[in-house]
Amino acid sequence: MIAKVVAALLVFGVAGAVVEFKHSKIYDEFDFKGQSTVTVSDLCKDSCRIYVSITPDSKKYAANILISQPKGFTTLADIAAKVDATTGLKSFLEITSTPSLSIVNGNAQNAADTAEVYEADGMNRPVSTIPSSITVMSARPFTLKGAPLQGNLPQGIIATMSGYDDMDYAQCPYLYYVINDGPFLGFTWHVNGPIISLEYDVHTFPYPPGALTATIGISNTYDLERSGWVGSPGFHGCAGKQPYRSSLYDFTLPFHAEIISKKETSFGVTIETNSDDAHAVRVTDSDTGVNYSIGKTAEGAYVSYTFVKAQNVTLDWKPDGVGNIHFLARYQAIVKFWRSKIYDEFDFKDEAMVTVYDIYAESCHIYASATPDSKKFATNLLIQQPKGFVSLADVTARDDPAIVPGNQRKNISTAQLTIVNANAQMAAGPLVLYVQILKCTKRKECPVSTIPSSITVMSARPFTLNGAPLDGYKPQGVIATMSGYDDMEYAQCPKDGAFPGFTWEVNGPIISLEYDSHTFPYPPGELKATIGITNKHQLERSGWISSSGYHGCPGQKPYRSSLYDFSSPFHAEITSKILANTVNGTYVSYTFIRTQDLFQIACYSRMCLWTGIPQELKLRISSLVIEDLNPDSYYAYVDSGNSRIYDEYDFIGKSSVTVDGLCAEQCLIFASITEDTYKLASNILIQLQKGFDSVALIAESIDPATNQKIPLGVKNMPSLTIVNANAQLTAGPMVIYIVKVGKSMPLPLPEVYEASVLHRPGTSIPKSVTIMSTQPFTVKQAAGQQPKAVVASLSGYDDTIGGCPTFQFTESEFTFEVNGPIVTLNYSTFTSPPGLLSSTIGITNMLPMQSEGWVSSPGYSGCPGRQVYRSSLYDNMGNFHAEITNDQPTSVSVDIATNSEHDNAVSITDEDSGEFYTVYGMGDSNPKGFNFNTKKFSISWMPDGTSKIHFFVKWRKN
Structure with a gap:
């Protein structure tokens, strides 16, 4: 019989279902259920520390779960007992030089019972030393209290439901985040899971924290006047991590929480959940009856709501009875x-x-x-x-x-x-x-410069800010946030190329601009502001639209003003000659692939924010209605920082296309076409300072001795024009790859090949090899004299934006398939020539389970925020099916990213066991992870007839 409780086992490394963090893993009772041995790989290769938490009832089971050591065994019960009786400070078992650590389950029928590390039960840490971090553990939900500091001292704290090794916001959300918060008033946290870690800002606030105490059990009442969180049992909000599990968690009874305040308080709440509509999370203002129902959000994403004046808020959720659904709500009461x-x-x-x-x-x-x-x-x-x-x-x-x-x-x-x-x-x-x-x-x-590092503009009324372009086609690096200039850390890339100026409509009280004066040492153009906004925007330039006072800062309440109109419907118009493909963003996003010069955004919520740049359009919403008025228009190029890739749809219906910035010093232009499109490509003309050069001629320029492509070199053209001279402005399948070179971007002359003719013998060591094709193709690498790892990426050799997935092939020879226009292989670690490298046109989607690999929808590189390459040669109608096989069962990790909706979900199937999963709406930056031990798994997907939806699957052997 399986007991009700199990040890919460936490393994930290000093160098299947388990909950994994950056340098640690957490095991629960279900990881041992029915298992005679559990193996911990890699963490203890150099050194690791093991902490254990159990309940009194599970001690007898923990005594039979044994950690194998060179001189015998240590039980989990023995490790769990390593607790200071006065403070609750936990000790640990240290393991060294053990690449593969075995934990043996000696219970009958393999049953299992349910920094500064503490056991919650009996924890009493007095005011003493200044810790950098504290972790508290328990096999049962617990309440952690932090006392106020004496003398009105401040405190800086962040908290996550993870080990102290993985407190990076990119992985696990901050459930509590107080920095510079005046006299620290203490906290009471209800931890509905086995672990919480606190990190203290000891540099800014060198004061010992107040006394910390913990008790077993949690309440359903929360204090609205202090920041906090509410969550389903075991759910931590960490992207791609399995929730904690325990038979102590109740997934049968309805969940109810009350968040109350002594006075009316304005606050924002963000909610993440994988619940369907039948099990939606409902947030209600009990005094006004206003309520919101939140169904499935993408993993790692959330929706936000604001209550302007509230005192009694309730949160209700109906579990599914088995623990497959979860939610996390964070609230924060001043901007x-x-x-x-x-x-x-x-x-x-x-x-x-x-x-x-x-x-x-x-x-x-x-x-x-x-x-x-x-x-x-x-x-x-x-x-x-x-x-x-x-x-x-x-x-x-x-x-x-x-x-x-x-x-x-x-x-x-x-x-x-x-x-x-x-x-x-x-x-x-x-x-x-x-x-x-x-x-x-x-x-x-205070430092002052004629080239400002930042500029902040304020107004009690909405206003329009105009920034003039720079003379002489100079570039400029600017980021903007609707915040003060002290809080502009959201990562963005400066735009390289002639700076076109901007017109921004600020539907709030403040905006700050930060200038990249190191990369672009030019004073900005003239800045002017006027009161009032029009809600008419240009899409070719970066911009955003927001509801009144909303800034998009997670967890912050919006600005408020009696001037803001929350009763009339919101309407905005965005006009453009080019509308780019969009990608799933942090919140929720919609994609427009073909649209007229006009589309509308209508917001019927108190909070919404739309942001967009020509290569990445995002809609950030809590409630948003979108209308696409016309399905006819153009696409936008694929941008990789210092290069761009254009396809046929960039030219269809257009008399010319302008390329700004890339060729101001010098650029190289490569092209690939098919034999059938030679005539159309002959009429796509690069306008040079003296005459024209056609894309067809560039594509057929190949060195007969090496088969390498010979690029067209262009110098001193800040604005390069490509003319479409075809009748009816038609175009055919093509790849035009333009790379910036020169003093500001020196690059060695690359080895670039056409996929249809690549046959590179192993006689020299390349730094990198780039392969291009308008059609999907297959690449084969034969073994070399001293084979090393080869790194592949589905981008050009110059890619400076980064963020694209890379693949390391460790086999002496390997094969992969490219369902897109380009791939680059990096041989920088080689000391002797690689073997023969060749490629052929066509793919089979039947792939060997190599060290790493990928499968993708047509034209998608897996790079978040990048435009999908499109071609009329791609099949966007038929069912997609791929199989990855090996001769023997293999442990493999699979990550799936897709922006598909439910009807076009990606399915992954373990063909050995028949186990399958469907994935949709996760977003390009939020892949869903799976682990299999199988000889064969398959990927299936139903396209929608366009390239507006896509997916990318990456796997690697464990």
């Missing part, structure tokens, strides 16, 4: 950035006094913006200073910010800023208050 806070009128309304904590730097800057009608209110909002008051109205009238002296750390108890509301009945009007904490004492000591 707060890394070193700043932003206040709006509702933060002051009905408040006699507002206190701004965190003035721990030696000074701060205060910026304010108010409408003419609201200045009378701003006049009576008074900033208290050592010698009197300064009104916000005075601050709004200043060109420079008001500089307020801060307090030294030795005066930490008075480290706060008070703003008094002296308006009648504590009223307030539309305004924005931005408090920026500085690291310099006086303004003259």
